[in-house]
Amino acid sequence: MRGSAAACGSARVSASILTTVAVVSLMPVPIAGQGQTATADVWTALRTPWGHPDLQGTWTNVTATPLERPQALEGKQVLTEEELAERERQVLQEFSTDTVPPVGSAGSHNEYWRERGRLISRTSLLVDPADGKLPPFTPEGRRIQDQVAAAWRTSAADGPESRDLFERCITRGLPGAMMGNFYNHNYLILQTRGYVVILLEMIHDARIIPLDGRPHASRQIGQWLGDSRGRWEGETLVVETTNLRSVRDRTISRGLGVITLGTSATARVIERFTRLDADAIDYQVTVDDPARHTQPWTAAVPMTTRQGPLFEYACHEGNYSMPLSLGGARAQEREEAASR
Secondary structure: OOOOOOHHHHHHHHHHHHHHHHHHOOOOOOOOOEOOEEOOOOEEOOEOOOOOEOOOEEEEOOOOOOOOOOHHHOOOOEOOHHHHHHHHHHHHHHOOOOOOOOOOOOOOOOHHHOOOOOOOOEOOOEEEOOOOOOOOEOHHHHHHHHHHHHHHHHOOOOOHHHOOOOOOOOOOOOOHHHOOOOOOOEEEEEEOOOEEEEEEOHHHOEEEEEOOOOOOOOOOOOEOOOEEEEEEEOOEEEEEEEOEOOEEEEEEOOOOOEEEEEEOOOOEEEEEEEEEEOOEEEEEEEEEOOOOEOOOEEEEEEEEEOOOOOOOOOOOOOOOHHHHHHHHHHHHHHHHHHHO
16 A cells, blocks of 8 residues: 555545645745744744745654553553653564464564654643543443444444445544554645645545635535634644544554544544644644543644655555455355355
C-alpha cells in the first residue's frame, strides 16, 4: 500500500487533489508564510499574507504513545526521562512484528514498514478524562459495540460489508483520520483567506474547511468525514465537524493508536490547531458523542514537521486481503459442510 500506484487509488487521489487545487487556486498567494524570525532561542509566529496564523506545510503525528493509558501505568500521567527510555524499550519489544506468525496466521507488516514514532512524556494521548481512559459507553453505545463484536465472531467474512471500513480502504472516520498509528500518517495543510485544506496521505482523503461562517449542511447529509466549519480564535484554528455518517467500528490497534473510532450520526468533533514553533503544532480533538459515551473526551496529539511530499496511497493495489479472507471463509464452509 505504501507509496504504490493503481488505477483505483489514482482515480480517487487525483479527484481529491484536483478538488484541493481548485479551492486553493481561488486565492493565488504564496504557500510560504511571511514574517518568520527564527534563531536558536527566538521564534516569531508565522503569518499568512492576509494575517492569519500560518499552519501550512507537511506534518506528521505518528507516535508510539497510545490513545488510552496502559494498565501498567494506571494513575501515572507523565514519565520521567529514565522511565520514558525504559518504557520505549518495553513498547518496541512488546509490539514488534518482527516475529514468525503462528501456524494458520498470515501475520502482519514487519517493522521495516512501520513508523512507530517515539513516545511522548504523557502516558496517554487522552488528556480528558484525567484517568487516560475513554469514558464508559452509554447503554446504546454498549449495545452497538456488543453487536459489532458478535458479528465479528460469527460472520466476519460473510461479505465485504462484514470487514471494517479501514480494511475496505473507505475511511477511518473522524477523529481516527487525524490520529497516527503505524505508517503514512502525514498531512499537507494549505490555506487561503476563506479555506483551510488538509490533505491526508492515509486513505488519500481531502478535508476542505470553509472559514466564512456559513452554517452546517442539512443534518440529512451525512459524510464519512462529516461537515466541517472553521474559525480563528486568536492563534488557534478551531474546526467543528457535524453530520458524521455513523461509523460502527471502534478498533484500537494493540494499544499503539487508533485505526477507526466509531461515532454516532449526532456526534460533534471539535479540533484545535495551534502553531507552537517552526516545527510543531499542538493538535487537540474533543469528541462529544452523547449517544455513544457518557461524557465528552479530549486527546492531544503532537504534530511535527516532515520533509518531503505526500505519496499516493493506492490502497486497493495488491490488496488481496479481501478476496483471500472471503475465499478462505467459503472454503472453510465447504469443508465443514463436507464433514457433516
